[in-house]
Amino acid sequence: MAMNDARGHVTVVGSLNMDLVARAPRMPQPGETLAGHAFAQVPGGKGGNQAVAAARLGAQVAMLGCVGADANGVQLRAGLEAEGIDCAALETSATAPTGVALIIVDDGSQNSIVIIAGSNGEVTPDTIARHDAALARAQVVICQLETPPATVHAALTAARRLGKTVILNPAPAVGPLPVDWLPLVDYLVPNELEAATLTGLSVSSPEEAMLAADALRSAGARNVIVTIGAQGVVAAMGGEPPRHFDAPRVRAVDTTAAGDTFIGGFAAQLAQGASVTDAIRFAQRAASISVTRAGAQPSIPIRAEIDGA
Structure with missing residues (x-):
């Protein structure tokens, strides 16, 4: 498919957090106090990260x-507007604080994250209904x-009703998705841990990712893209055999937003009319x-940076 002349439009429905990031030699054991290397406070949240990625990578974006109604909220909003x-x-909650993520990054560039939802928990189905125009564009x-799950379902339902291309990043995954969600999704994009949680299968190699992708298609997913870190991506599109992309x-220094960058780049390319294969390769870069x-x-x-790579 040829690329459109105009920038595509992506709407992200999701979370915004202030990330509190500590770098340490390794993950602490239960009850252990561990000396870290450094600390940083940076804008994050999967929704915010994906919105910034889509914007920086070529799309018009709405969040x-x-x-x-606190300093973190002001900073997060200003950061998005600057992009x-x-x-x-x-929206701005009058009662709940802005969401926070506590992140530890070890010397192997792996991370562990604890999320406090805060105001993200106040995104409701009514919120989705109030902003139908943002989805329509x-x-x-x-x-x-x-x-909240009811909010995600409302957003998926509204996007499907409006005929939009729908991407669901099932993170954090705590178990199989409701079966009525999958027909609403065009591209289900879990990482290896999320794919394992959704299917109950081990996912530690491209071959195992292919089995998980097939299982998710059998459960009703139309297209599945499993990101497996340094091992690349496995894509199972429609009825085609799964394909591995190196x-x-x-x-690697820090993998914190790699998955969000992939999804933002993939969405930006789809919105501009790129083929799925080209969108995957662009998002990987x-x-x-x-x-x-x-x-x-x-x-x-x-x-x-991608075009010049």
Whole structure:
């Protein structure tokens, strides 16, 4: 499919958090106090990260979510607006604080994350209904699981009703998805841990990712893309056999926003009319750059970096 002349439009429905990031030599054991290397406070949340990624990688973006009436909320909103993201559908809670993520990154560049939902828990089905116009303007709608399940279902339902291309990043996954969700989704994009949680299968290699992708298609998913870190991506499109895409080889520093960068880049390309294969390869290049930098949103590249790579 040829690329459109105009920038595509992506609407992200999801979470915004302030990330509190500690770097340490390894993950602490239960009850252990461990000396860390460094600390940073940076904008994050899967919804916010994916919105920033889609914007930096070429799309017009709207963010639908909720922040608190606090300093973190002000900073997160200002950061999105500085990226050119439409925040008309970003509400402010009068009672709940802005969401927070506590992140530990070890010397192997792996991370562990604890999320406090805060105002993200106040994104409701009524919120979705109030901002139907933000969904209507998009070619692609992205959802994750850091807002209440009823809200995610409402967003998926509205996007399907409006005929949008729907991407669901099932993160964090705590078990199989409701069966009535899968027909509403065009592209289900879990990582290896999420794919394992959704299917009950081990997912530690491309071959196992293919089995998990097939299981998710059998459960009703139309198209499944399983990201498996340095091992690349497995894509199971429609009735075609699953296909493995090798990842670019880079020296990883911090993997915190790699998956969000992939999804934002993939969505931006789809919104502009790219083929699925081209969108996957573009998103992989973007994610490979992001892991060479520290932080969540600070690590996300811009479109010119991908085009020049």
